[in-house]
Amino acid sequence: MTDRYAVIGNPIAHSRSPLIHAAFARQTGDDIAYDRILGSREDFAGDVRRFVADGGRGLNVTVPFKEEAFALADERSARAEAAGAVNTLIVLDDRRLRGDNTDGVGLVRDLCCNHRFMLAGARVLLLGAGGAARGVLRPLLGERPAALVIGNRTAAKAVELAATAAGLGPVEGRGLPELAGRRFDLVVNGTAAGLRGELPAIPDDCLADGAWVYDMVYGTEPTAFVRWGLAQGAAKALDGLGMLVEQAAESFYLWRGVHPDTGPVIEALRRGQIP
Numbered sequence: 001m002t003d004r005y006a007v008i009g010n011p012i013a014h015s016r017s018p019l020i021h022a023a024f025a026r027q028t029g030d031d032i033a034y035d036r037i038l039g040s041r042e043d044f045a046g047d048v049r050r051f052v053a054d055g056g057r058g059l060n061v062t063v064p065f066k067e068e069a070f071a072l073a074d075e076r077s078a079r080a081e082a083a084g085a086v087n088t089l090i091v092l093d094d095r096r097l098r099g100d101n102t103d104g105v106g107l108v109r110d111l112c113c114n115h116r117f118m119l120a121g122a123r124v125l126l127l128g129a130g131g132a133a134r135g136v137l138r139p140l141l142g143e144r145p146a147a148l149v150i151g152n153r154t155a156a157k158a159v160e161l162a163a164t165a166a167g168l169g170p171v172e173g174r175g176l177p178e179l180a181g182r183r184f185d186l187v188v189n190g191t192a193a194g195l196r197g198e199l200p201a202i203p204d205d206c207l208a209d210g211a212w213v214y215d216m217v218y219g220t221e222p223t224a225f226v227r228w229g230l231a232q233g234a235a236k237a238l239d240g241l242g243m244l245v246e247q248a249a250e251s252f253y254l255w256r257g258v259h260p261d262t263g264p265v266i267e268a269l270r271r272g273q274i275p
């Protein structure tokens, strides 16, 4: 029996998750089907229930349903609780739903394992204070950076988000203009600005010598933020393709108990060799 999985979001047509999971399954020899589901904004819970009733084994959840998936889950992992959002639903044997969040571990693995960035001791600026930033905050702090500053257009939201992780590391929330004069070894873009081709108003000169920048979104062309990083002299400017594949691999592991080799899949996607 082929096990069925899917990614649910709205919009969903652009999602590359089916290609990624199909590549994983070819690699591991797992017999799975993985579809796209256009979720309805009015009845996300109904869409999920139908998928489960049809025998579905697991879902990836993307924008705008991660908070709804969190609320819908019957039980949740610690990292889902910390993120306040669920990007992976696992259908348990009794058909109850377990919610997890693999976004943060995806970012950290791409940075640390694939690119060998040393987060320990680094001064990190995390841009944005919405769901995307919240999802990666604790996994980043877990790598013991020297400082983690959340910089957001709306300062109060940065301060609020930082307060949720107080005591877990050297975290502070700031408005973007307050960053003037500070230097960072890594700047991660977790804002939604890039989705509209915009750039957050980050002060110039905030990159330390040898600093890296990382955009949590990706595109077929370099993103506005990646171009900004390169123009500012970043030693490396990465987009979120590696994070996308790593979060998918962690979901695959949660469902199948086997961790795929992500390197060849990232390479193939980068070269456009996965259809």
Ligand code: ATR
Binding pocket: 127, 128, 129, 130, 131, 132, 133, 152, 153, 154, 157, 190, 191, 192, 193, 198, 199, 200, 201
């Ligand atoms: P998500 O769940 O994808 O993170 P969100 O919760 O709407 O989406 O959060 C979007 C984030 O992107 C916020 O931090 C937002 O800043 P505000 O809190 O000030 O709204 C940020 N953002 C969106 N567009 C932006 C822009 N043009 N410049 C700077 N920040 C932007």
